[in-house]
Amino acid sequence: MTRVGVFGAGGRMGVTVCRAVADAPGLDLVAAVDPYHLGLDLRQVAGVNGGLQLQGDAAAFSAARVEVAVDFTVLEAARENVRWCAANGVHAVVGTTGFSDDDYAEFDAAFTTSNCVIAPNFAIGAVLMMRFAEMAAPYFDTAEIIELHHDGKVDAPSGTARTTAQRMAAASSVWGEDPTKDEVVAGTRGGRVDGIPIHAVRMRGMFAHQEVLLGTTGQTLSIRHDTFDRDCYMPGVLLAIKAVQDRPGVTRGLDQLLDL
Numbered sequence: 001m002t003r004v005g006v007f008g009a010g011g012r013m014g015v016t017v018c019r020a021v022a023d024a025p026g027l028d029l030v031a032a033v034d035p036y037h038l039g040l041d042l043r044q045v046a047g048v049n050g051g052l053q054l055q056g057d058a059a060a061f062s063a064a065r066v067e068v069a070v071d072f073t074v075l076e077a078a079r080e081n082v083r084w085c086a087a088n089g090v091h092a093v094v095g096t097t098g099f100s101d102d103d104y105a106e107f108d109a110a111f112t113t114s115n116c117v118i119a120p121n122f123a124i125g126a127v128l129m130m131r132f133a134e135m136a137a138p139y140f141d142t143a144e145i146i147e148l149h150h151d152g153k154v155d156a157p158s159g160t161a162r163t164t165a166q167r168m169a170a171a172s173s174v175w176g177e178d179p180t181k182d183e184v185v186a187g188t189r190g191g192r193v194d195g196i197p198i199h200a201v202r203m204r205g206m207f208a209h210q211e212v213l214l215g216t217t218g219q220t221l222s223i224r225h226d227t228f229d230r231d232c233y234m235p236g237v238l239l240a241i242k243a244v245q246d247r248p249g250v251t252r253g254l255d256q257l258l259d260l
Helices: 012-023 042-046 059-063 075-087 101-110 124-139 159-171 230-246
Strands: 002-007 027-033 068-071 091-094 116-118 142-149 191-193 196-202 208-216 219-227 250-252
Touching: 002 012, 002 075, 002 230, 012 027, 012 042, 012 230, 027 059, 027 230, 068 075, 068 230, 075 091, 075 101, 075 116, 091 230, 101 116, 101 250, 116 230, 124 159, 124 208, 124 219, 124 230, 142 159, 159 191, 159 196, 159 208
Parallel strands: 002 027, 002 068, 068 091, 091 116, 116 250, 142 196
Antiparallel strands: 142 208, 191 196, 208 219
């Protein structure tokens, strides 16, 4: 049994992860940390048996002999959590987005006795969408990305949209010029990541959706992925928890675990 701890266990995503880990064969949920929900009994929020209570810091992971820590928090907290994992020889599975190149360089150097998987999206369908967009990029002249999320998402664009644009730009450096000469309302043409426009929608009733639009002479291609609840991420999270121990250093992206 792999001993698992969860950072941010009192949040919506953290609760979902706790429930998935507790129900998964071969995994044992032994610790949960969330300073904003200190002392909360996971039986009340996640239906987890055993009376596991939320603790205030990572010391609880040491006491519980956690082997793999899962982080779905916010960027500032995640940096410290990942650093703690590296310093204490604990494997890390991270779904928090926004890490800089400097962060990744630091993590690459730090993970010497344990490993880390960081992914902008753990939905397997979203990973495939990014891969398909990357494959299609060299065959089209223009591309834009529309990402749509619930109104509780505070950052824009999403980490998935940024990663998609970066991978498409790496696959093709030849794109048609934007014909817009007069942007009457600033920002109408979206923000750009490596030259590819991204449009971010925040709307009640949405969960997480992304569409990649590609066009060339006489044809267009639309690649779209839709998710409707947090359970969609759990197969990818569980895959990463089980795989991280055999992936030396820092692995970026779930696609690396799917051999895409």
